[in-house]
Amino acid sequence: MTRRAAPRPVDAVVATRLAPPRYAGRLVSRDDLLATLHAGRGGTLTLVVAPAGFGKTTLLAQWRRELMIAGFSVAWVAIEEGDDEETQFLSCLTAALDHAGIDAGRGALDVLNRIHGSNPETVAGVLVNELAELPGEICVVLDDFHHLHSAQVIGIVQHLLVHAPAGFHLAIATRTAPPLKLADLRLRGALTQIDFRQLRFGYEQARVFLAERLREEPAPDLVERLWRETDGWVAGLQLAAIALRSGDLAPAALDSGAYARNLADYLTERVLDGLPADVLEFMLRTSVCERFNDSLCAALTGRADAGPLLRQIEAENLFVLPIEDAGDWYRFHPLFAEYLRKRLGTRTDLEARALHRAACRWFRDCGQPIEAARHALEAGDTDAAVDLVAASARSLVEQGQYKTLVQWAQRLPEARLARCRGLALDTAFALAMCFRFDDAGRFLDLAGHGPPDPQQFAPQAVRGIIAVFGDHIDAALAYLPAWVESGRCDDPLAVCAACNVLTYAYTEQGEFERARQIQVSARRFPESARSPAELVYSRSVLGLSHAAAGEIKRAETCYREALARAESGAGRRSFPASFAAALLAEVLYETNRLEAVEAVLAGRLDVVADGPIPAALNRAFVSYARTRAARGAADEALIVLERMQARGEELGLIRVLAIALAERIRVFVLLGDQSTAAALQAQLDALAARAGDAAADAAADVRTHAVIGHARIAAGGDPQAGIVDRLRAEVDRANAAQRRILAVRCGVLLAVVLARLGHDAQARVQLRAAAGLARGLGVLRTLIDEPGSARLIDQLARRAPPDMEPAERKWLATLCTATAPPGSGAGALVTLAEPQRSEALKDREREVLRLLACGFSNKKIASTMSVSVETVKWYLKQIYPKLGVSGRGRAVDCARARGLI
Numbered sequence: 001m002t003r004r005a006a007p008r009p010v011d012a013v014v015a016t017r018l019a020p021p022r023y024a025g026r027l028v029s030r031d032d033l034l035a036t037l038h039a040g041r042g043g044t045l046t047l048v049v050a051p052a053g054f055g056k057t058t059l060l061a062q063w064r065r066e067l068m069i070a071g072f073s074v075a076w077v078a079i080e081e082g083d084d085e086e087t088q089f090l091s092c093l094t095a096a097l098d099h100a101g102i103d104a105g106r107g108a109l110d111v112l113n114r115i116h117g118s119n120p121e122t123v124a125g126v127l128v129n130e131l132a133e134l135p136g137e138i139c140v141v142l143d144d145f146h147h148l149h150s151a152q153v154i155g156i157v158q159h160l161l162v163h164a165p166a167g168f169h170l171a172i173a174t175r176t177a178p179p180l181k182l183a184d185l186r187l188r189g190a191l192t193q194i195d196f197r198q199l200r201f202g203y204e205q206a207r208v209f210l211a212e213r214l215r216e217e218p219a220p221d222l223v224e225r226l227w228r229e230t231d232g233w234v235a236g237l238q239l240a241a242i243a244l245r246s247g248d249l250a251p252a253a254l255d256s257g258a259y260a261r262n263l264a265d266y267l268t269e270r271v272l273d274g275l276p277a278d279v280l281e282f283m284l285r286t287s288v289c290e291r292f293n294d295s296l297c298a299a300l301t302g303r304a305d306a307g308p309l310l311r312q313i314e315a316e317n318l319f320v321l322p323i324e325d326a327g328d329w330y331r332f333h334p335l336f337a338e339y340l341r342k343r344l345g346t347r348t349d350l351e352a353r354a355l356h357r358a359a360c361r362w363f364r365d366c367g368q369p370i371e372a373a374r375h376a377l378e379a380g381d382t383d384a385a386v387d388l389v390a391a392s393a394r395s396l397v398e399q400g401q402y403k404t405l406v407q408w409a410q411r412l413p414e415a416r417l418a419r420c421r422g423l424a425l426d427t428a429f430a431l432a433m434c435f436r437f438d439d440a441g442r443f444l445d446l447a448g449h450g451p452p453d454p455q456q457f458a459p460q461a462v463r464g465i466i467a468v469f470g471d472h473i474d475a476a477l478a479y480l481p482a483w484v485e486s487g488r489c490d491d492p493l494a495v496c497a498a499c500n501v502l503t504y505a506y507t508e509q510g511e512f513e514r515a516r517q518i519q520v521s522a523r524r525f526p527e528s529a530r531s532p533a534e535l536v537y538s539r540s541v542l543g544l545s546h547a548a549a550g551e552i553k554r555a556e557t558c559y560r561e562a563l564a565r566a567e568s569g570a571g572r573r574s575f576p577a578s579f580a581a582a583l584l585a586e587v588l589y590e591t592n593r594l595e596a597v598e599a600v601l602a603g604r605l606d607v608v609a610d611g612p613i614p615a616a617l618n619r620a621f622v623s624y625a626r627t628r629a630a631r632g633a634a635d636e637a638l639i640v641l642e643r644m645q646a647r648g649e650e651l652g653l654i655r656v657l658a659i660a661l662a663e664r665i666r667v668f669v670l671l672g673d674q675s676t677a678a679a680l681q682a683q684l685d686a687l688a689a690r691a692g693d694a695a696a697d698a699a700a701d702v703r704t705h706a707v708i709g710h711a712r713i714a715a716g717g718d719p720q721a722g723i724v725d726r727l728r729a730e731v732d733r734a735n736a737a738q739r740r741i742l743a744v745r746c747g748v749l750l751a752v753v754l755a756r757l758g759h760d761a762q763a764r765v766q767l768r769a770a771a772g773l774a775r776g777l778g779v780l781r782t783l784i785d786e787p788g789s790a791r792l793i794d795q796l797a798r799r800a801p802p803d804m805e806p807a808e809r810k811w812l813a814t815l816c817t818a819t820a821p822p823g824s825g826a827g828a829l830v831t832l833a834e835p836q837r838s839e840a841l842k843d844r845e846r847e848v849l850r851l852l853a854c855g856f857s858n859k860k861i862a863s864t865m866s867v868s869v870e871t872v873k874w875y876l877k878q879i880y881p882k883l884g885v886s887g888r889g890r891a892v893d894c895a896r897a898r899g900l901i
Contacts (some may be wrong), residue, residue: 080144220599288300295362373392381692396430512546550776658691712749747766781818
């Protein structure tokens with residue numbers, strides 16, 4: 001017969017188990033979840049179920065504080081493995097009740113120790129009666145409930161739930177669904193349940209969390225990347241923040257240094273240690289696949305019970321997540337999947353190859369060649385890989401997955417590729433779309449010069465893409481329009497790609513109507529025959545033609561249609577979606593929707609930078625840099641522009657280089673650093689001097705940006721001789737080419753320079769002309785962003801001439817609202833001034849004040865905040881001098897008067 005364990009004295013329970021853990025820094029408020037918990041507090045049970053590190057304990061700790069403020073008595077027990085025995089469990093529960101000032105539990109513990117063989121119902125019945133006699137509302141929190149399995153302990157909890165007295169509530173945090181019968185509670189609406197889907201952070205919560213732990217506002221692009229890579233997993237974000245602060249994690253690389261080590265330690269200690277060997281083996285084998293179902297798991301593991309085991313792993317919250325809208329498919333959490341694959345990689349290469357071969361066979365037999373191809377390549381099966389990549393190439397191109405096709409094709413023997421003409425041509429197109437023009441030409445050579453196949457991608461289209469993206473627009477226009485209009489090619493992808501390239505080319509030359517008309521040739525193919533990516537590009541380049549003509553609203557409509565189509569078809573971080581987002585960002589920025597710019601570009605700059613289209617690179621990086629500068633992060637704006645310049649140098653794009661240099665000059669002038677701006681201008685002048693060897697359009701643009709750079713420096717210092725004439729020439733040239741936004745930019749700079757030279761009357765005339773053109777176009781930021789423009793606009797608004805119409809006055813008022821304070825001359829960088837000081841009181845000091853205002857004693861404040869009474873006294877000593885008071889009552893009055901609580 002098993003001997004009952006000796007009873008643990010109630011006062012022997014470690015005190016730290018009777019309150020939530022203390023947290024360094026401010027917690028992210030989970031207002032939505034707290035509202036859910038508050039709504040269910042009149043029921044019997046709150047159940048929070050999620051894997052390790054999703055913030056279960058933190059959420060209940062926040063709720064505990066709110067309950068105590070609302071008048072609840074709250075007992076907290078941090079369950080450990082040794083508590084899975086009724087005496088130990090009841091001792092801990094009684095100690096928690098006693099710690100919370102609740103006189104209950106000792107009678108039940110006495111019955112358990114005195115009456116041999118007492119059943120759980122008897123023991124729980126005594127506890128229920130003790131609780132029923134107490135006044136007020138009581139909540140008991142059982143944290144880490146997954147350590148409890150014994151029938152006796154579960155029986156006590158079950159009986160407590162069934163016969164819970166009025167005013168009693170139980171809250172359970174657990175990694176796995178508890179072995180409790182909850183159907184009746186659910187039917188009666190007495191159960192509130194929260195799972196990992198609700199617990200994982202959204203983007204904004206991740207931003208607040210990282211800002212607190214990094215002690216600075218993180219860049220939106222970094223937040224989005226970490227949020228996406230961690231899938232909102234709180235522990236993953238915390239480990240990333242630690243690594244970032246220690247310098248072990250570069251913002252662009254999650255898998256490095258301390259982050260990888262800490263993640264491995266966390267997952268091993270908190271998740272994998274203690275798992276049955278067969279379950280761990282099952283997870284390692286299935287991790288080779290991005291997604292899996294019962295049948296695929298059976299093929300990978302050889303287990304007939306793969307389905308039930310997969311369901312068990314999901315129920316135990318081992319980071320296996322169902323894929324929404326995908327039937328019975330599952331995936332691992334991204335970080336967990338990566339860790340499992342690395343752990344699998346420590347085994348023999350033969351074992352991993354065998355798993356990939358099994359996955360390849362399964363996907364091939366199911367008619368899914370793209371996933372089969374990936375596994376064939378990983379398995380090193382060249383023969384199967386060639387056939388599967390050839391079968392997948394067109395689908396990858398149509399979806400805009402150019403880099404995937406390029407990476408796959410380059411892993412195959414070129415001798416085999418030469419015999420697959422269609423694959424070589426598709427790969428040449430993908431390489432051109434990745435801005436790898438030399439490699440694209442090599443693959444065109446591999447495809448040979450055989451008779452044209454109207455059903456295969458046409459070499460003419462690839463050469464047209466290379467010419468236009470390489471700024472040799474005239475070369476493309478020399479032959480591509482005639483080829484498109486001849487109708488000799490029946491491949492929708494090739495013809496429509498050529499039409500999109502021509503629309504872009506004509507737009508660059510200012511021939512907007514011709515740019516739109518060329519799309520008629522693409523419409524001879526029904527939408528069902530055109531690729532999803534090509535349709536996105538078609539709407540995007542049409543938007544470009546409208547934007548270049550100053551039709552901002554029509555451009556935005558096109559961009560939004562393209563973005564919606566790309567996100568639904570290819571995913572948020574696909575290049576088609578990122579391309580449309582880059583173009584949309586420019587419109588959003590011009591119309592002063594700065595938060596929308598950050599939101600639409602978050603997590604996409606790296607995709608745009610790797611992409612092929614200079615128009616996307618220019619618009620995304622400039623819009624993002626200007627937005628960050630306007631929001632007070634000049635240093636970050638400069639880093640983004642330096643990255644843009646480096647990419648332009650890498651690709652040999654002089655137009656991108658010129659724009660990046662001119663934008664950096666603008667920032668330094670606005671910051672008052674004329675010497676650095678002058679040094680950058682020297683680089684820009686040198687670029688303009690050697691631009692004669694480039695295509696005519698690109699060379700002209702470089703020279704224009706050199707003039708703009710000089711004008712910006714003149715706005716912040718002494719104007720260079722001849723700058724007025726050069727600016728007038730640029731305004732005339734921009735108007736003649738119908739590049740109206742460029743005309744606005746050069747026009748407002750001309751006004752600022754004229755004012756610098758003392759020609760105030762001319763400056764006002766020029767500014768009114770530029771402002772009138774901008775109002776007609778609906779653009780705002782181009783007017784107010786330039787150095788000195790804010791002051792000039794303010795002066796014109798305050799000294800409006802009698803002939804100024806009401807609409808013009810209203811427009812100037814709108815501009816003044818968006819610019820710096822009058823006379824600052826800071827343009828769009830108004831937030832780069834010294835930031836206001838934050839409140840002197842820290843978050844924890846405010847919390848003490850809030851509890852003081854509730855009438856709490858020092859002891860109750862200490863219990864609510866999970867600190868000692870001495871700590872509360874220390875906080876009060878810090879608070880009083882900051883508020884200039886000498887007592888509790890005056891501190892509360894002062895805090896309320898200042899709006900601090």
